[in-house]
Structure formats: C-alpha cells, structure tokens
Amino acid sequence: MKSILKKLTPEPVIAWLRGVESDLKLYHETIRQMRRFRRSYARRGTVGKTQVESRLIFFTHQIEKGLSHEHFRYGFGKTVLAQFAPLLKQLKNMDANVQSNPVWISALDALHEYRVRHEEVNKDLAYARKLFDPAIWDAIGEADGAHGGILVIKAADKADNASRPFRELSESRHSLREFADEPVTADEIMPCIDVAMRTPSVCNRQPTRVHVITDPDVISKAMPLQGGYRGYAMPPALVLITADNRAFMSQDERNEGFVDGGLFGMSLLLALEEAGLAACPLNTMLPAKRDDATRKLLHIPDSEFLVMYIAVGHFLPESKTCRSQRFKASDITTVIA
Ligand SMILES: Cc1cc2nc3c(=O)[nH]c(=O)nc-3n(C[C@H](O)[C@H](O)[C@H](O)COP(=O)(O)O)c2cc1C
Structure with missing residues (x-):
C-alpha cells in the first residue's frame, strides 16, 4: 500500500511533504540543542568546576x-580583576589539589x-590587593x-618558516594582535587560501567561503562590530570565513558549516604562519544587530553563516603576545577501548 501511494504521489508533492x-x-532539534547548551554553559554565577x-x-x-x-x-583590567578574584577563591574551595x-x-x-609589572615601577596596587583573598595574593606573589603571562615573538625567528616541519610550525604559531604598518595585499593571502583548499569538508561539498578585506575604511568599520579586538590598532587585512548553507541538504547539517569553516580556518592560520604572516583568529559570535550591520557592510549573502x-599583518621586529597555556592531551582525552 505504502509503495503504491509513493508511486502515485507526484514528486513535487513528496518534496513539499x-x-x-x-x-x-x-x-x-534547534530547541533541543539550545536546551542542552543552556544546561551546561559557563554562565556568570555558575557553581560547576569545569565552568568555573x-x-x-x-x-x-x-x-x-x-x-x-x-x-x-x-x-x-580592574573590572576583570573584580570577577577574577572571587572565582579563584571558588576554585580553591572546590579543588583539593588546586x-x-x-x-x-x-x-x-x-x-x-x-x-610584578606594577610593583617594579611602584604603581599603586591597593585596588587589586583589596579584591583578593590574602593567601591567594601571596600565592600570586610566589x-x-x-x-x-606573555611570550615575546620575533620576526627574525619566522624567516625559515617555509621549511619548518609541521610540529615546529604548529608549536611556534601564536595569535598576534599588533602588526607592522606595512600593508598586506590580497595577493599575499591568496596562496595561503590555496593551501587551505585541501581542508576536508562534509562529502567534499566545500561550504566555506572566504572574504578578504584590505580596505582600511571597511576594516575600521568592521572591527568595532566584531567587538573582541578593543584597544588595538586596526589590522592591515581581515579575512572573513563564512559557510554557504546552500551546500547542505538536510536540517541535520545545520551546524556543519561551523565545523567545516573552523577546520578551514585552522588550515589557513597555519598556511599564513608558513608564509611568514602574523595572524589572529577572531570570533563572529555576534548579537543580531551587529551581525546584521556586519552583513550589510561586507555584502555577505543571506545564505552564508559567519x-x-x-x-592578518606582517610581524613586528618584536612583539608580545598571550602565553595561552594549554591543557595536556591526557587532560582532554577519553579512550574507549
Ligand atoms: C574562533 C576563535 C575566535 C577568537 N576570537 C578572538 C577575539 O575575538 N579576540 C581575540 O583577541 N582573540 C580571539 N581569538 C584568539 C584566541 O584568544 C587564541 O587563539 C587563544 O588564546 C590561543 O592562543 P594562540 O592562538 O596564540 O595559540 C579567537 C580564537 C579562535 C579560534
């Protein structure tokens, strides 16, 4: 009966159903995903250890x-320290091996x-000392x-990047947020995009799209909308990675563009490093108004997710960057044998 009905139903009706x-x-499924996210994310006031x-x-x-x-x-960082201090105390209380x-x-x-940076030049730190538990303040001192803290990155150390083995290249890549004044052209970035084209994607459907922006005026309008780059001079170039949802065939794939685009982003970061260009990934998790304004500014088609x-820029002779210490592989790995 089912197969007869299927045979009799015209294709446009099947497609509509x-x-x-x-x-x-x-x-x-979007609601279900939202609920799962709500149950776990590290919201302010959280009491979970991983979230803290x-x-x-x-x-x-x-x-x-x-x-x-x-x-x-x-x-x-006064407002950062005000949240930092009680959280440290919270972690100390919840972790016996802190x-x-x-x-x-x-x-x-x-x-x-x-x-140390403040004490070396006798700058007042009373505001910070007041925020921290005395034992934690002492532990900070020790x-x-x-x-x-920070790492010092030197342009001279990048000279032989093109011939460095993968592990070394990966270990020496760091996000940089301050660049030389020299402009970066789309022609300098294109060979790196070419390298990143080998990034795998779901069924090879290649949803990633790349928007290269070198116009200083557009960059200076896009960065405040991004919001995570405050206090730095504008970068010489900006690359926007998007995912074209026209590559996807069912609602199950609604998040796949972020996965494929993220993989592409990592390939591109390493290709830029290999080419001796400094770079910093920046999030596009924008609230609706800033998302709309960004799309309008950069002429992003409605079919694309950011x-x-x-x-991207050229390395300064010497610059500082965040150490961004990593967990150990064993801290994040579960083996199911
Ligand atoms: C998807 C993504 C979004 C990021 N967004 C920002 C951002 O908005 N502002 C910023 O300064 N850094 C941003 N970063 C850079 C991270 O802070 C940096 O990658 C992390 O601290 C690890 O340091 P490393 O890249 O030097 O190894 C982002 C990184 C990624 C992967």
Whole structure:
C-alpha cells in the first residue's frame, strides 16, 4: 500500500511533504540543542568546576592580552580583576589539589606578571590587593610565571618558516594582535587560501567561503562590530570565513558549516604562519544587530553563516603576545577501548 501511494504521489508533492517534515525537525532539534547548551554553559554565577575553570581561563586571557600591549596601560583590567578574584577563591574551595590544577597555575602566573609589572615601577596596587583573598595574593606573589603571562615573538625567528616541519610550525604559531604598518595585499593571502583548499569538508561539498578585506575604511568599520579586538590598532587585512548553507541538504547539517569553516580556518592560520604572516583568529559570535550591520557592510549573502575572522599583518621586529597555556592531551582525552 505504502509503495503504491509513493508511486502515485507526484514528486513535487513528496518534496513539499519532506520539506514540511524537515522544517518541523529543524525547529525541534534547534530547541533541543539550545536546551542542552543552556544546561551546561559557563554562565556568570555558575557553581560547576569545569565552568568555573572556563571563566578563569577567560579572565586569565584578558589579563594576558592587557600585558601584551605594545603601549602598556598601568592599572588596566580592574573590572576583570573584580570577577577574577572571587572565582579563584571558588576554585580553591572546590579543588583539593588546586596547586596542581593547570587553570589555577596559569591564572596565578598571569596575575604574577601583572603584579610584578606594577610593583617594579611602584604603581599603586591597593585596588587589586583589596579584591583578593590574602593567601591567594601571596600565592600570586610566589608564582613562577612559567605557565601564564606573555611570550615575546620575533620576526627574525619566522624567516625559515617555509621549511619548518609541521610540529615546529604548529608549536611556534601564536595569535598576534599588533602588526607592522606595512600593508598586506590580497595577493599575499591568496596562496595561503590555496593551501587551505585541501581542508576536508562534509562529502567534499566545500561550504566555506572566504572574504578578504584590505580596505582600511571597511576594516575600521568592521572591527568595532566584531567587538573582541578593543584597544588595538586596526589590522592591515581581515579575512572573513563564512559557510554557504546552500551546500547542505538536510536540517541535520545545520551546524556543519561551523565545523567545516573552523577546520578551514585552522588550515589557513597555519598556511599564513608558513608564509611568514602574523595572524589572529577572531570570533563572529555576534548579537543580531551587529551581525546584521556586519552583513550589510561586507555584502555577505543571506545564505552564508559567519564562522570567524582572521586578522592578518606582517610581524613586528618584536612583539608580545598571550602565553595561552594549554591543557595536556591526557587532560582532554577519553579512550574507549
Ligand atoms: C574562533 C576563535 C575566535 C577568537 N576570537 C578572538 C577575539 O575575538 N579576540 C581575540 O583577541 N582573540 C580571539 N581569538 C584568539 C584566541 O584568544 C587564541 O587563539 C587563544 O588564546 C590561543 O592562543 P594562540 O592562538 O596564540 O595559540 C579567537 C580564537 C579562535 C579560534
């Protein structure tokens, strides 16, 4: 009976019915995904250990960014420290082995550098000392700075990048947010996009699209809308990676563009590093108004999701950047044997 009905039903009707079914699934599964996200994410006031650690990594990163500025601003990060201090106490109370917790170590190291930089030149730190538990303030003073704070990156060390083995290239790539004044042309970036074209994608459907922006006026309008790059001079070039949803065939694939675009982004970051160009990935998790304004500014088709930006420039002779300490592979791996 079912097969007879199928044979008798014209294709446009089947397509319409399938479309309605797919729309309903898209709605329900998006809600289900939203609920799963809500149950776990590291919202303010969280009491979960992993979520507290995530927030601490975020604040460590904010301090590292402030420490890496070419024009260092004494007294920066007061609002960051106000949230940082109670979270550190929270982690200390919930982790019996906090001294060996990599998130704790990295946070204390970054704060150590913050403290030392101010103390070296006798800048007032009373505002910071007041925020921290006295024992934690002492621990910050005693930290050795080996796993948090800043790294110094030299342009001269990048000269032989084209012949470096993968592991070395990967280990020496760091996000840079301050660049030489020299412009970067689309022609310099194109060979790197060419390398990244080997990035795999679902069924080889290649949803990634790349928008290269070198117009300083457009860059200076796009960056404030991005929002995560405050306090830095504009980058000489900006690459926007998007995913074209016309490559996808069912509602199950609604997030695939972010995966494929993210993989492409990593390939491109390494290709830029190999070419001796400095870069920093930047998020495009924009609230609706800024998303709309960005789309309008850059003429992004409605069919595309924004995946990420990459700021690109030439290396300064020497610059500082965030250490961004990593977990160990064994910390994040579960083996199912
Ligand atoms: C998808 C993505 C979005 C990011 N967004 C920002 C951002 O908005 N602002 C920023 O300064 N850095 C941003 N970063 C850079 C990260 O802070 C950086 O990659 C991380 O700290 C690791 O450091 P590393 O790239 O030097 O290894 C982003 C990185 C990724 C992968």
